[in-house]
Amino acid sequence: MKYLAEYLPRIGVVLVVIAGEVGEVELRKAGEQRLTVTVNETTEVIELPCKVDPLARPSIRHSEGAFEIRLKALKGAESRRADFTTLAAEDGWGRKELAHAELRCAACDGLLITGEACKRISAMPSEFWTELMDYWHCHKPADESAGAQQYLTKYNALLPADGELLVGDTFVTLGEGLLSEKLRTNDTVVICEACSAPLGVVTRERLLRLHKWNLVQVRSNGVRKRYRQASAVVAGLLSVLNSHAARVVHLRAESGSQLALWVFNVGLDVATPDGLIRCGLKILYTHDVESTMHAPSGRQHIEPMTMPDACFDDFVKHLETTNATLPPRCGKMGNWHISYIGML
Ligand SMILES: [Zn+2]
Numbered sequence: 001m002k003y004l005a006e007y008l009p010r011i012g013v014v015l016v017v018i019a020g021e022v023g024e025v026e027l028r029k030a031g032e033q034r035l036t037v038t039v040n041e042t043t044e045v046i047e048l049p050c051k052v053d054p055l056a057r058p059s060i061r062h063s064e065g066a067f068e069i070r071l072k073a074l075k076g077a078e079s080r081r082a083d084f085t086t087l088a089a090e091d092g093w094g095r096k097e098l099a100h101a102e103l104r105c106a107a108c109d110g111l112l113i114t115g116e117a118c119k120r121i122s123a124m125p126s127e128f129w130t131e132l133m134d135y136w137h138c139h140k141p142a143d144e145s146a147g148a149q150q151y152l153t154k155y156n157a158l159l160p161a162d163g164e165l166l167v168g169d170t171f172v173t174l175g176e177g178l179l180s181e182k183l184r185t186n187d188t189v190v191i192c193e194a195c196s197a198p199l200g201v202v203t204r205e206r207l208l209r210l211h212k213w214n215l216v217q218v219r220s221n222g223v224r225k226r227y228r229q230a231s232a233v234v235a236g237l238l239s240v241l242n243s244h245a246a247r248v249v250h251l252r253a254e255s256g257s258q259l260a261l262w263v264f265n266v267g268l269d270v271a272t273p274d275g276l277i278r279c280g281l282k283i284l285y286t287h288d289v290e291s292t293m294h295a296p297s298g299r300q301h302i303e304p305m306t307m308p309d310a311c312f313d314d315f316v317k318h319l320e321t322t323n324a325t326l327p328p329r330c331g332k333m334g335n336w337h338i339s340y341i342g343m344l
């Protein structure tokens with residue numbers, strides 16, 4: 001069953017669009033956040049992106065090859081939604097996990113840092129949250145002017161102490177004293193001494209910042225954990241939004257593969273057969289980069305962005321996998337394919 005369930009906070013509705021020809025549709029609520037749907041004798045349990053009122057009667061209609069089901073979101077659902085600050089703690093790359101883990105180079109598996117060697121490991125406030133506060137009117141603190149500004153200033157001034165590891169959403173920053181002969185710098189790039197693979201960047205304060213997607217985390221019980229490589233692209237898109245206010249990006253892999261992307265929305269809670277996405281991005285994409293670049297004038301600035309092949313491929317795979325699970329009318333808009341991706 002192809003479907004898209006989206007939480008629409010402004011109107012307090014969870015809209016579920018299910019592909020299917022006109023026919024029987026039967027709904028059974030299976031708890032506050034689950035729905036059993038039977039369409040023309042096919043049954044599926046849909047995990048909803050937020051809790052719905054079990055007493056409110058849903059509205060159902062059929063149009064353009066799909067059923068549209070409107071459910072009333074539970075009051076207060078907004079405040080219980082995921083916000084960017086809690087995402088990092090849930091992805092298995094937080095302060096607690098890293099305290100007892102080794103960080104190794106993803107390319108050669110060479111040991112770079114151990115949690116034990118750090119005097120302290122601290123979590124940074126979400127880098128995504130900071131970036132988004134600046135650009136989107138979403139999840140902003142109530143006092144917009146002073147508070148938000150202060151937060152940004154503080155955030156940018158966050159520096160690790162001697163021997164401290166600062167853990168962000170997509171990177172770790174090393175305090176002095178954690179520098180080892182395993183890491184080499186080449187101008188602004190941090191490189192693995194053993195295999196010369198790029199690991200991260202040198203910040204303006206001359207600190208080493210390692211991107212999680214270039215690392216492997218090895219826990220004390222031997223479990224190995226890689227960071228989602230697509231997150232590199234998501235982080236790049238958010239910073240492009242933030243610094244250039246550009247929504248259309250010409251994404252290129254180092255190998256030459258390319259894609260035109262349009263960041264349509266940010267901070268969405270949706271569910272597809274591919275899973276639940278919280279605070280995700282709605283992305284329009286097309287492989288037909290040429291006609292996007294030469295679209296009629298009036299098109300806004302298109303920002304170029306180049307990513308390592310592995311990150312590009314992983315990102316595209318995520319977009320395509322999710323797109324394939326959407327009802328046709330939710331997955332295409334003109335020449336653009338539509339998809340959703342989580343921040344982490
Ligand atoms: Zn290496």
Ligand SMILES: [Zn+2]
Pocket residue numbers: 138139267268
């Ligand atoms: Zn939001």
